[in-house]
Amino acid sequence: MTRTLLTGNGAAAWGARLARIDYLPAFPITPQTEIIETVAAWLEAGEMAGRLVTMDSEHSMITAAGAAATTGVRVFTATSSQGLLYGMEMLYAIAGWRAPLVLVNVSRGLASPITLEPDHNDVLAARDCGFLQIHCATCQEVLDSVLIAYRLAEHPHVRLPVLVNLDGFYLSFTREPVTIPAQAEVDRFLPPFAAGNIAFRAHAPMSQGVAVLGGAAYSYFRYQMHLAAGKALSVYDEIAHDFAALFGRCHEAVECYRADDADYLFVMMGSFATKAREAVDRLRDQGLAMGLVRPRLIRPFPVDHLREALAGKKGAAVIDQNLSPGRGGILHTELAAAIGCGRNRPMPLLASFIGGLGGRDITPEEFYQMARDLVEAVAAGRSPVPRLLYTDEELRGVRKLQGVAGSTGGERR
Amino acid sequence: MYRIRFHGRGGQGMKTASRIIGTALFLAGYEVQDAPRYGAERRGAPIFAYVRADRRSINERGVIDRPDLVAVADDSLVALPAAGVRQGIDSHTVLLLHGRTPGAAWQERLNLAGPVFTLAPAAHVEAGHASAARVVGAVARLLGVVDRDTLIAAIRRELAGLGDSELAANTRDALAAYDELADQHGAVAEGGAVVSRDFLPPRWIELGLDVAALAAPAIHAPATSTAVQTGLWRTVRPVIDHARCNRCWWLCSTFCPESAIAVGGDRVPVIDYDHCKGCLVCVTQCPTHAIDVEPEEEGTPEGGRS
Structure with missing residues (x-):
């Protein structure tokens, strides 16, 4: 070793x-x-x-x-x-x-x-x-x-x-x-x-087609x-x-980090989830009972594990680093189906966020803001509209690129 | 946690420098994360790499935007916005520049509150090259938690494949810089985490629908290739000696992969230094050997390279 x-x-x-x-x-x-x-x-x-x-x-x-x-x-x-x-x-x-x-x-x-x-x-x-x-x-x-x-x-x-x-x-x-x-x-x-x-073996052929x-x-x-x-x-x-x-290393189908006694959760997959882990620690420092749930298995989709992890929570911010045009975050869609399929256990309100497309970073402040939005949504009893993590500064940068590229949104120059 | 960013040009060894420092900190008992970041650029283009080191396991990821130490292999990068050297530097950040301009001058020029240290190129270090080992030694000293033996071991681990003489030369250069900055031992302090109370909220917007004519990622104007000054990637420049040029009118300009050599009606070739990347294909093609190679000067202020 x-x-x-x-x-x-x-x-x-x-x-x-x-x-x-x-x-x-x-x-x-x-x-x-x-x-x-x-x-x-x-x-x-x-x-x-x-x-x-x-x-x-x-x-x-x-x-x-x-x-x-x-x-x-x-x-x-x-x-x-x-x-x-x-x-x-x-x-x-x-x-x-x-x-x-x-x-x-x-x-x-x-x-x-x-x-x-x-x-x-x-x-x-x-x-x-x-x-x-x-x-x-x-x-x-x-x-x-x-x-x-x-x-x-x-x-x-x-x-x-x-x-x-x-x-x-x-x-x-x-x-x-x-x-x-x-x-x-x-x-x-x-x-x-x-x-x-x-x-x-050559003497014992078989067909796959x-x-x-x-x-x-x-x-x-x-x-x-x-x-x-x-x-x-x-x-x-x-x-x-x-x-x-x-x-001595545990790789469960669903990672639950400080989720047992949490009221609110981040749900996401992949390496950005360690950033969420860090945000959970910092939010806990300030007294918010936050946790992280990260499915490691996506197929098969661990429905029962996820239902177990989410049951009784107040809210879950699902952060998708993917986008299905015309539908939104794929993990959010899957999770909504998983917690919505009958059975009488209280399930959290879901908030959908799209972030990290094409390697776009997610900052600590954005995790804190997602937690804040989630708490407010739970208090209001209503899921917020899905949000793309995107700032005015980023859009200004794109507008500048579009200017250089000669994209006018109208007639050909 | 230590958060260290290395800036250099492709080929100057900053990825390797970051790995040596990463390994040194790992050998010194730290949990470490190190990574280079580059896209489709080539030799001479600005690149950066970063190292995080902490006593506990590291959950942060991605580019460091609040560095404790920024080490720059080539101080001509400071003036390039695309290089991002100055990103996130505050009064807590230590800036280390390899170049001839004194630290105090940089402090004044960039209006920096934090300490700036300059590492003068060694006599044998060619301009723009082989500065990595000196940067490594200086960074190890500024951190103050990497001793000589650990530094030597880390260099050996990362450069063993280069052979004994390269290993010895790099170790010598690194240790020389380590000794030069002895007075600055431990000048870098570890930074804290971003606290979740009273944080600065992200300035999110609702991204609205644009017409497809604007929202399709097409380039309608040839402006990008002229607007991006790829000449800033050069570490050496071709210079035409018109006395030796035989006015063939086509060889250098035809072989230039960047179309950066124009020949006028007088059959005199002219190099567009805003876009010449310094690949030197023209030098190898010229039948009369009329194109010389000169090093780009380090430390020239804004716009001075072309």
């Missing part, structure tokens, strides 16, 4: 190394590339076994990853943003194959306009493809989640690919102290992949994926329990 400074990308690479991956199909994209560069350097130096193959696109990369996983080897791959979406067709396809592998996505906002900095629209675009999703808040969590993800993906009742998400820049290029567990300890937690009946017409067979297979993803909730809890027992 070593404790050292690692970037989120470095932590992801260490996760792959410690998981003793066999195969890594790769295609570069900022801010992910450092992950495959790190693994490639280890392979080159003979510090780890396995095979890395550079592909011609993310579409091919994800196809190769799924195909390799269905031959019974342990597969790792990584991408980001446009790359994830370019491979979208195959995300659905290989999840349907029930191919167990781990894909790390380094979140980055989607075009257009193009950016390099993070938000969660890329990973949430893959929300419904059948991959399970674990969202990380620290570099340590990235390493640990890759190991947990293999156990989850390879569980016989689950057998679905798992996506581990980390935020570009805020984790990918940020070094933090990370404990790298000893290989022997990891081997105890994560045994070799028991592939069962997906050990493809299966066509079914009429709907009955299709419905069966797709609903089986849904049931498997649902089963993954209790399986995840068991794995997280084992992980905590072995390594």
Whole structure:
């Protein structure tokens, strides 16, 4: 066991190394590339076994990853943003194959306009493809989640690919102290992949490109994926329990920080949630019973865990680092559905905030103001209209850019 | 918590400097977070990096806007608004500038209440280059919590891949700066958190709907490429010796990737220094070797580079 400074990308690479991956199909994209560069350097130096193959696109990369996983080897791959979406067709396809592998996505906002900095629209675009999703808040969590993800993906009742998400820049290029567990300890937690009946061999071929017409067979297979993803909730809890027992680090499906005795909550996912943790401490200093609830699992969506965490609270500020045009924050929508589905427990008033799009920072004062707005909304008994965290200074900056760009809002000059 | 921001030009080693300081603080028993921040720029463009260090685990993230220490590898960046050197500096902030202008002059010029220390370039340090090691040594001294052995160990850990002679040279430069600033040991004080009582509320607005003609992110005018003075990224400049130029009229101007060389009717090439990035492609193309390379002067005041 070593404790050292690692970037989120470095932590992801260490996760792959410690998981003793066999195969890594790769295609570069900022801010992910450092992950495959790190693994490639280890392979080159003979510090780890396995095979890395550079592909011609993310579409091919994800196809190769799924195909390799269905031959019974342990597969790792990584991408980001446009790359994830370019491979979208195959995300659905290989999840349907029930191919167990781990894909790390380094979140980055989607075009257009193009950016390099993070938000969660890329990973949430893959929300419904059948991959399970674990969202990380620290570099340590990235390493640990890759190991947990293999156990989850390879569980016989689950057998679905798992996506581990980390935020570009805020984790990918940020070094933090990370404990790298000893290989022997990891081997105890994560045994070799028991592939069962997906050990493809040339003398025993099998087909994955299966066509079914009429709907009955299709419905069966797709609903089986849904049931498997649902089963993954209790399986995840068991794995997280084992992980905590072995390594002393707790990665529950939903992180609750000072939430037990809280009246008000921040609810958000990803690395910005540590900023919320800091804001919770500072608001507690001033006597406000604030807490944080952070779903780490987004698929399966931990409805019962979240209902448990939110029951009896007065209000929850849901902060979405994503935007569904025409609807709003995706986590807010999901959470509203989760707490609104029957059953007689008092649930908090929800306030929706959109912040952090394209890496836009969220300041401590903005967390305090969201808490203040939430308290007022609860007192008034009415959910406020959703708010974009955006200042007059930011709009002035955009107006200046529009001036330079010759955007007049009217006739062509 | 210590909050330290490093500014430099791409290639001057400020990312590495931030990592050495991050590792030094980690070895000294601190919890550390360090990160570089850059976009699509290239060598010579302003970049920055930052380090947070605290005795407890760090929850803050992102760019430091209330720095305790700002270290600048190249003091010509102070005048560049895009470099953001002055962002969030207050009377508590210590400013460290690598350059020849004395600290008192900067204090007056920038109207700063906090201390400003200048680190003169060493004789062997080429203008604009290899200043990182000196900045590292000075920062370690100003923090006052990194001793010599820890500094040496941190440099070794971060630069081991460069080979023994590079490692030795950087260690020597860092220790020299560490010793030069001995009188300023521990000049930097840790800053506190933003308290939630009586905080300054964010000036949020209700973002209203604009017509699509305005709200679509299209560029209708070529103004951006002229308005952005990429010439400020240069650390060296090509200078045409017109006596040696054979008036070929096309080679340097055609190969210039920035279209920053214009040739008039008299077949005389003229360099647009507002946009020349100093890549020196023209120097390698000129058949009569009529283009010389000169270092950009450090510390020139606003607008003085072009």
